[in-house]
Structure formats: C-alpha cells, structure tokens
Amino acid sequence: MKKELKLKVNGQPYDIFVKPKTLLVEALRDHLALTGTKRGCNSSSCGACTIMLNGMAVKSCSILALQANGAEIVTIEGLAKGTELSPLQKAFLDHGSYQCGFCTAGMLMATTALLTENPKPTKQEIKEGIDGNICRCTGYNSIIRAVTAVVKGEYKEAK
Amino acid sequence: MIKDFEHFAPKTLKEALTLLDKYQDEAKVICGGQSLLILMRQGLVAPEYVIDIKSISELSYIKTDGKGGLKIGALTTHRTIEKSSQMRDGFAVLAEMETRLASIQTRNWGTIGGNLCHGDPAGDPAPVLIALNATLKMASLKGERSLPAEDFTLDYFETALKTGELLTEIIVPAPPAHTGTAYTKFNIIESDLATVGVAASITLGAGDSCQDIRIALGAAAATPMRAKKAEAVLKGKKITDALLAQAGETASTEADPISDMQASEEYRRELVKVLVPRISKEAIARAKKA
Numbered sequence: 001m002k003k004e005l006k007l008k009v010n011g012q013p014y015d016i017f018v019k020p021k022t023l024l025v026e027a028l029r030d031h032l033a034l035t036g037t038k039r040g041c042n043s044s045s046c047g048a049c050t051i052m053l054n055g056m057a058v059k060s061c062s063i064l065a066l067q068a069n070g071a072e073i074v075t076i077e078g079l080a081k082g083t084e085l086s087p088l089q090k091a092f093l094d095h096g097s098y099q100c101g102f103c104t105a106g107m108l109m110a111t112t113a114l115l116t117e118n119p120k121p122t123k124q125e126i127k128e129g130i131d132g133n134i135c136r137c138t139g140y141n142s143i144i145r146a147v148t149a150v151v152k153g154e155y156k157e158a159k
Numbered sequence: 160m161i162k163d164f165e166h167f168a169p170k171t172l173k174e175a176l177t178l179l180d181k182y183q184d185e186a187k188v189i190c191g192g193q194s195l196l197i198l199m200r201q202g203l204v205a206p207e208y209v210i211d212i213k214s215i216s217e218l219s220y221i222k223t224d225g226k227g228g229l230k231i232g233a234l235t236t237h238r239t240i241e242k243s244s245q246m247r248d249g250f251a252v253l254a255e256m257e258t259r260l261a262s263i264q265t266r267n268w269g270t271i272g273g274n275l276c277h278g279d280p281a282g283d284p285a286p287v288l289i290a291l292n293a294t295l296k297m298a299s300l301k302g303e304r305s306l307p308a309e310d311f312t313l314d315y316f317e318t319a320l321k322t323g324e325l326l327t328e329i330i331v332p333a334p335p336a337h338t339g340t341a342y343t344k345f346n347i348i349e350s351d352l353a354t355v356g357v358a359a360s361i362t363l364g365a366g367d368s369c370q371d372i373r374i375a376l377g378a379a380a381a382t383p384m385r386a387k388k389a390e391a392v393l394k395g396k397k398i399t400d401a402l403l404a405q406a407g408e409t410a411s412t413e414a415d416p417i418s419d420m421q422a423s424e425e426y427r428r429e430l431v432k433v434l435v436p437r438i439s440k441e442a443i444a445r446a447k448k449a
Contacts, residue, residue: 021161021163044197044264056267062268110263110264132263
C-alpha cells in the first residue's frame with residue numbers, strides 16, 4: 001500500500017505517494033523526474049546518488065524514501081541559481097573535473113556538503129570528503145584541484 | 160529487487176516495542192539501513208513488516224554517565240560520534256574508529272546501534288567497544304537487560320537480541336587511570352570494511368607494567384572476539400617487543416578467520432600477528448600520556 005511522502009526538494013514542496021520499498025533515489029528520479037541524481041552501484045559503494053538531506057551528504061540509494069518524510073533535500077538540480085552555476089560547478093568545468101560525467105552529480109553534492117560544513121578544508125579533508133564517491137575515469141586529481149580553487153576564493157557565489 | 164513490505168515509523172521507544180511485540184519475527188527493524196537495505200536488495204532479507212525506528216529521537220544522544228563514562232543512544236549516527244567534543248581523552252578512539260568507518264555519506268545516516276545489530280564480524284565499532292569494556296542495554300516490553308559488548312554477537316550476522324528486543328544504549332565506562340586504547344584496521348580501500356581490525360586497551364601499573372589489557376579482533380572469527388590468550392601473555396608483565404611479538408603470535412593462533420574474496424585465512428592470521436603488537440604499542444604510548 002502506498003504511503004504519503006512530503007518532501008521539499010531544491011526549495012520546491014512535493015506531496016507524493018510511494019510504496020514503502022521505494023528508495024529515495026527512485027522517488028527523486030522516477031516520481032519527481034529529477035534525473036540529475038544518478039543511480040550507480042545501487043549498493044552504497046559508488047556515491048553517484050549522493051544528495052544533501054537536511055544539509056548532510058547521504059547516499060539516496062541507501063535510504064527509504066519514507067525516511068526522508070519532511071526533509072529538505074538539495075539535488076544537483078538545486079545548485080545553480082537560475083542560469084548562474086555554483087562556484088563548485090564552475091570550477092569543475094574549468095578544471096575538467098569529469099570525463100564521462102556519471103559521477104559528477106554525486107561528486108558535486110559531496111563537495112558542496114563538505115564546503116557547507118567546512119569552508120576551508122585541507123587537501124586531506126577534501127580527499128576524505130570524496131572518499132565515498134568513485135570516479136572510474138580517474139578524475140580525482142582534477143576534482144581536488146577544482147575544490148581547492150573554490151577554497152582559495154577563486155570562484156564567487158552567484159548573487 | 161526489494162520485496163514489498165508494510166512500513167511503520169514509530170516515534171517513541173514504547174511504540175516501537177509494541178510493534179515488535181505484535182509482529183515478532185515477521186518484522187525487521189530498520190534504522191539508518193546502511194547495511195540492511197543492501198541485504199534486502201539482494202533478497203537475503205525479505206520482511207513482511209519493517210519497523211523504521213530512525214525518527215525515535217529519544218534514542219539519539221551522547222551523555223555522561225555521571226562517573227566519567229559515556230552513554231550513547233543506539234540511534235546516534237556515526238558522524239555525530241565522530242564530531243562530538245565528548246570523544247576526547249580515553250574516548251578519542253571511538254571518534255578515530257568512526258572516521259575510518261565507510262564514507263561520510265554512510266556515517267551521516269548510519270547509526271552505531273544499527274552497525275552492532277547487523278552483527279557483521281568486520282564492523283568497526285564492536286572491537287573498540289569490547290576493548291573499552293562497554294555494556295549494551297536492550298529493551299523489550301518485558302523490561303530491560305544489559306550484556307557486555309563482547310557477548311552481544313553470537314555468530315555471523317546473529318546477535319543476542321531476542322524477538323521483541325531493541326538495542327537502546329551503549330554504556331562506555333570511564334577508562335581506569337593510565338589506560339590507553341587504540342584501534343586500527345587493514346583494508347585495501349579506505350572506506351571498506353576491515354580485512355582484519357584490532358583494538359587494544361592497556362592499563363599501565365607500577366614501573367609501566369601491564370596491569371590490565373583487553374585485545375579485541377574484528378573480521379578474525381565469526382564474531383568480533385577478545386584475544387584472551389594473547390592478553391594473558393602480556394598481563395602483569397613489563398611489556399617488551401619480544402613479548403608483544405609473542406602476543407601477536409598467540410592472537411593469530413586463537414583467531415578463527417575465514418578465507419573470502421578479501422583475504423585468505425592465512426593472510427588474516429598474518430594480519431592479526433602484525434597488528435596486535437603494533438596497536439598494543441600505540442595503546443601503551445597513549446597510556447603513558449593518560
């Protein structure tokens with residue numbers, strides 16, 4: 001039997017009905033059509049499905065959608081302000097921090113959460129921040145360079 | 160594919176225990192679900208009823224026990240423990256262990272109680288809690304009971320929890336004076352489970368002799384285990400490198416590891432042999448400063 005799920009995603013309130021077995025990544029992608037969040041390994045290993053839930057980075061493939069009832073969620077679709085990309089998004093572009101792009105949404109959400117919690121991470125802390133995210137095009141160094149550039153203040157927040 | 164189930168989200172411990180009592184073995188408790196959902200997806204666990212205790216806020220806390228120890232609610236997330244200012248002095252090892260448990264995302268949602276109830280012998284918290292001589296508190300509609308952390312896991316993925324019972328609290332006593340505790344694990348990828356994990360807690364007495372010692376091994380048997388024979392090698396003695404090496408040998412003999420895709424039995428025994436002296440040395444160095 002379906003149950004009611006109230007969510008706020010990227011500032012937008014949603015009220016949907018889901019089966020209890022629905023995972024959060026499925027609610028986002030299949031019910032809300034927010035397909036920027038990727039479903040990779042589906043077993044909490046790859047981090048492609050990383051989103052922010054009440055300000056924390058979590059893996060949306062490993063949370064029941066109903067557990068997010070009442071939560072505020074930010075997905076990759078919520079990072080840009082209008083057409084203005086977030087500092088991390090801009091830095092990822094400039095530093096070529098992706099190749100195929102499948103890990104990118106998760107990487108951006110993990111690093112956004114990292115900088116929300118710790119605006120001045122060390123290189124080691126940046127590495128720990130993306131420890132739960134796998135990039136199979138081996139783009140870790142360029143990702144670390146992009147985050148470092150944001151930490152150094154080379155990218156401004158959109159007004 | 161996860162099988163359909165009925166979902167309950169009790170808000171209080173009482174409600175949760177009432178539901179558990181009603182549905183008994185037909186029900187499975189989920190909290191952070193960081194381990195359980197993987198098993199459900201693989202079809203290894205397919206409950207009719209899922210009792211989702213994640214939002215029982217009364218079970219999420221870190222308090223002092225009034226005697227220098229800590230009381231940690233079973234629903235406290237790994238990340239909360241890792242970041243807590245109460246994980247200092249003798250408890251710093253708990254925060255250190257948490258920083259090595261899976262990834263930040265998993266630690267943000269997963270709970271220490273859930274990790275223990277999953278009963279995976281490779282889990283990180285159990286060896287550390289055994290070394291720290293922690294007690295686990297469980298509740299059911301019939302009342303409460305407690306068990307030493309070392310008696311909680313009975314077999315692979317099997318715990319001492321009876322039908323209708325929930326793990327509610329972890330009590331970590333104040334370490335005695337001049338005690339140091341340390342934990343390490345060997346794994347290939349940083350965020351993986353331990354191939355072998357070792358925790359040691361050592362209390363130094365007069366002349367820096369080993370007054371008391373607790374060594375706990377993870378992923379070295381069907382359950383997290385105390386290496387009591389290795390402890391006996393060191394207890395009451397002035398610790399030397401030769402004695403530490405002997406304790407490592409002894410621990411590797413009393414361990415009972417399996418071979419799996421991570422490592423062979425022999426390799427795990429070798430890890431125990433190497434890590435027991437190494438982490439004991441670290442515990443001693445900490446004990447000297449404590």
